[in-house]
């Protein structure tokens with residue numbers, strides 16, 4: 001099932017406030033007036049695009065509509081899609097060209113890091129790659145056990161230490177093991193941490209440095225996992241994690257729920273960090289490549 | 303400071319006050335626009351914010367306030383008071399069953415913080431009320447969920463009942479039987495995370511509820527949740543009839559507008575907040591502190607009194 005179908009399926013399960021309200025906005029379209037623009041703004045805010053970003057987007061839509069003398073609902077819908085598209089980076093695949101390639105996965109607590117790693121490992125194993133998982137979450141209860149179950153499911157190797165071990169040491173050992181065994185890809189699972197905790201962010205920066213030092217020429221992805229249910233705080237998360245370890249992409253999880261994840265619109269172009277993957281369930285296949293057009297389509301019903 | 307941000311904005315909305323001597327309704331309207339913005343940036347649901355602003359506007363346009371000496375402070379005070387009232391007014395406790403064991407069922411979306419916080423709550427009540435808690439592992443789906451509960455149970459020296467990957471309804475039932483037989487007077491059911499729109503898994507919760515008749519069903523909500531909090535809370539409440547809410551991850555810097563949204567749509571009290579990953583990081587919920595946080599204000603009342 002493709003990105004769009006998955007999302008559509010998710011939408012069908014529930015009365016969808018956003019597409020519903022947008023639909024009625026366009027259905028009731030007579031002329032572009034205050035009310036209409038306000039309703040557009042409302043629909044965007046309800047998808048977690050954020051009040052100020054939504055206001056900016058709507059102002060831009062209004063400007064372009066005037067310039068182009070837009071008169072029909074479908075033209076206006078296209079305009080909105082165009083403005084949203086301009087506010088988001090285009091699709092970018094993960095770069096795992098190096099040997100080994102390293103994927104560092106980070107984010108706040110409970111967003112879906114470990115699960116996404118399991119799914120990603122399965123994908124690369126099925127492509128014939130040798131994957132090594134690094135259990136650098138040594139803090140959360142049974143975190144390494146959880147990753148180990150995913151490693152088995154995916155057919156990947158795993159390096160783990162005992163609870164409370166130094167995460168950077170786990171990463172160091174994982175890299176040595178990957179070199180020795182000729183792994184193609186190392187995926188590092190880290191403990192969930194809130195971005196306002198300096199000591200934990202420093203720990204992350206240390207992991208980041210170990211990777212750069214041990215594998216200076218490796219191709220490298222540093223992926224921030226964001227839960228689609230998250231509201232405006234996701235912007236702070238992206239900013240702070242980007243300071244600790246330079247982000248190369250975002251995994252947007254839990255899009256199979258009713259939340260739209262509109263917050264990534266503010267983050268994508270704003271920080272210059274593209275969404276690369278999307279989580280649409282708890283199963284091993286429920287991770288798909290991000291598709292900007294499909295994502296915006298999901299926020300804006302056709 | 304964020305408080306000054308909002309106060310300044312409202313004061314500037316009232317800036318021509320001095321020349322005119324009194325506030326007009328359009329001044330109020332402008333101030334309300336600023337407050338609305340603050341609420342939305344705090345992730346208060348759009349519709350909830352709209353209703354809230356409407357209610358506050360009515361109160362604020364009262365003649366006495368328009369003509370008072372410091373109307374902007376008065377308006378902030380009204381906003382704050384209304385927010386506190388909407389958030390539940392006072393701290394609400396967990397209901398204890400007169401016929402032990404008290405059964406608390408923890409439910410919520412994936413990753414919200416159910417497992418961690420049921421362990422924290424068990425430890426808290428053991429300490430405060432000398433209860434004998436038991437944790438029951440009803441999450442048979444998430445990889446290593448049972449092991450996670452066992453680890454936290456071990457850390458706290460609280461026993462954990464599990465039957466491996468069995469049927470959650472049966473496990474819950476057996477867990478309660480086990481508690482009765484062994485003199486545990488407080489049982490926490492750690493259920494699997496699920497989407498509110500997953501009918502099959504929501505039915506499972508309904509079956510657990512029908513079978514064990516829990517004293518309390520607590521919905522765990524992540525403090526970082528955005529606009530969707532209303533849909534989630536409403537759906538869980540309609541399906542199960544929740545008794546209260548625990549807001550987790552309050553140690554972050556999210557404003558936590560979800561608290562207002564959840565309270566507004568379910569009417570159920572927020573009872574506890576999770577304030578960290580450690581097993582002692584749990585506190586009762588205080589509506590006044592939450593109100594200040596949502597508005598991005600420090601200790602609002604002392605500041606108003608100084609003004």
Ligand SMILES: Nc1nc2c(ncn2[C@@H]2O[C@H](COP(=O)(O)OP(=O)(O)OP(=O)(O)O)[C@@H](O)[C@H]2O)c(=O)[nH]1
Nearest residue numbers: 109110111112113114115192254279280281412413
């Ligand atoms: N519905 C849904 N659930 C998901 C998705 N991704 C992860 N989950 C669930 O979310 C919960 C948390 O996932 P984890 O992978 O443990 O999250 P984490 O970020 O590693 O959590 P910590 O290590 O505790 O910070 C689990 O119950 C997962 O099954 C998704 O795309 N959709």
Ligand SMILES: Nc1nc2c(ncn2[C@@H]2O[C@H](COP(=O)(O)OP(=O)(O)OP(=O)(O)O)[C@@H](O)[C@H]2O)c(=O)[nH]1
Nearest residue numbers: 109110412413414415416417418495551576577578
């Ligand atoms: N900072 C912080 N982290 C928390 C808090 N409560 C829970 N967590 C973390 O959030 C993550 C998810 O917590 P869990 O208790 O596993 O959540 P859950 O709802 O049981 O997750 P599933 O069973 O996968 O649905 C873990 O990393 C916890 O340590 C809190 O109050 N503050």
Ligand SMILES: [Mg+2]
Nearest residue numbers: 113114137143
């Ligand atoms: Mg994890």
Ligand SMILES: [Mg+2]
Nearest residue numbers: 416417441447
């Ligand atoms: Mg759990």
